[in-house]
Amino acid sequence: MLCLYKYVRPAIFKIDPELTHKMTITALKTGAMRPCSVVKSTKLEQDIFALTFPNPVGMAAGFDKNAEVIAPILRLGFGFTEVGTVTPKPQSGNPKPRIFRDPESGSVINRMGFPNGGLRVFKPNIYKFLSSHNRPDGVVGINIGMNKDQSEPAEDYCALISELAPIADYLTVNISSPNTAGLRDLQQKDVLFELLTKMMAARDNACGTEKPPALLVKLAPDLSEQQQAEIAETLLKTKVDGVILSNTTLDRPQSLPQDFAKQKGGLSGNHVRDKSTDIIRNFYKLTEGKLPIIGVGGISTAEHAYEKIKAGAALVQLYTGMVYEGPEIAKNINEGLLALMQKDGFSSISDAVGSDNK
Numbered sequence: 001m002l003c004l005y006k007y008v009r010p011a012i013f014k015i016d017p018e019l020t021h022k023m024t025i026t027a028l029k030t031g032a033m034r035p036c037s038v039v040k041s042t043k044l045e046q047d048i049f050a051l052t053f054p055n056p057v058g059m060a061a062g063f064d065k066n067a068e069v070i071a072p073i074l075r076l077g078f079g080f081t082e083v084g085t086v087t088p089k090p091q092s093g094n095p096k097p098r099i100f101r102d103p104e105s106g107s108v109i110n111r112m113g114f115p116n117g118g119l120r121v122f123k124p125n126i127y128k129f130l131s132s133h134n135r136p137d138g139v140v141g142i143n144i145g146m147n148k149d150q151s152e153p154a155e156d157y158c159a160l161i162s163e164l165a166p167i168a169d170y171l172t173v174n175i176s177s178p179n180t181a182g183l184r185d186l187q188q189k190d191v192l193f194e195l196l197t198k199m200m201a202a203r204d205n206a207c208g209t210e211k212p213p214a215l216l217v218k219l220a221p222d223l224s225e226q227q228q229a230e231i232a233e234t235l236l237k238t239k240v241d242g243v244i245l246s247n248t249t250l251d252r253p254q255s256l257p258q259d260f261a262k263q264k265g266g267l268s269g270n271h272v273r274d275k276s277t278d279i280i281r282n283f284y285k286l287t288e289g290k291l292p293i294i295g296v297g298g299i300s301t302a303e304h305a306y307e308k309i310k311a312g313a314a315l316v317q318l319y320t321g322m323v324y325e326g327p328e329i330a331k332n333i334n335e336g337l338l339a340l341m342q343k344d345g346f347s348s349i350s351d352a353v354g355s356d357n358k
């Protein structure tokens, strides 16, 4: 399967995107999709949030919503994986179809609406991974969201933090998916301050005498400069540990075919790349490089990843790139990063972080 991806892709793309995804999860779970050779180099290793990331390339949230394939994803050469978005109760998400590809532009539109099995399914899967033998190296982040019918967001977020903080390497508060009504409004300065204050307290109380996991916030790319400045100030004030930039965009560039562009939901892939890199660069400046940034949006090559790292991202993630480039993508990006670092004279990936701004 691995090296053959470009040959089988046309056949795969004849199948409905959500069904393809389901088949991929099954193939990873059953071992039908085999691990590939992993790039191991101390040059790619970093200690962030008091965790060791073996390389900076992660799987983004939404791919493994129920935490079913943590080990197989890490065995594809990813340095970390972010599972979820998980909500407290199970929910079925929006009506299907709700994922759309446009191979020509390397884009995807999705309006999933957080379909997931809820904590009841999610937690045992995490425990299964944590208690397994031969666990691969790598970090496991947990991305949390509120149920569709929740009118008090803090209740869901704090309940999830209490349940999951003791078993997460890091937690990501998702307030930026465009497919849950009202979610992005939580990015508004005062609302965000109140919510984050409650969540940080819940996080600190959840782990007893143990050190609690890092708490990160994932933002939309569709924020004005003023909103970005206000949010950056709020993140520093509430002492969250990091920020993920970014989720999908509501933009619809002119060049997209009408039939595709008319679909409601968030656009990912090539067309969100520059927007997310711009916001990374801006947040790096706004926070004076003090807040670790995970960069995500349109990464499918080492050059794309490197661009975000030099703009200020300490780590990167991808989802749509896996759809178009296949399961060897993490290995290829890590190999390419080593070559790009050598060309620029960086002996460690951390030296490249934010180097555009120095």
Ligand SMILES: Cc1cc2nc3c(=O)[nH]c(=O)nc-3n(C[C@H](O)[C@H](O)[C@H](O)COP(=O)(O)O)c2cc1C
Pocket (backbone or CB within 6 Å): 060, 061, 062, 063, 065, 084, 085, 099, 108, 110, 112, 114, 143, 174, 177, 218, 246, 247, 248, 267, 268, 269, 270, 272, 296, 297, 298, 299, 317, 318, 319, 320, 321
């Ligand atoms: C089908 C699909 C489902 C997604 N689901 C989630 C999700 O549940 N939670 C989340 O924070 N982001 C979700 N995302 C957003 C991705 O994590 C990522 O932020 C975005 O797609 C940009 O990266 P990419 O261009 O590499 O895909 C999803 C993206 C796609 C394509």
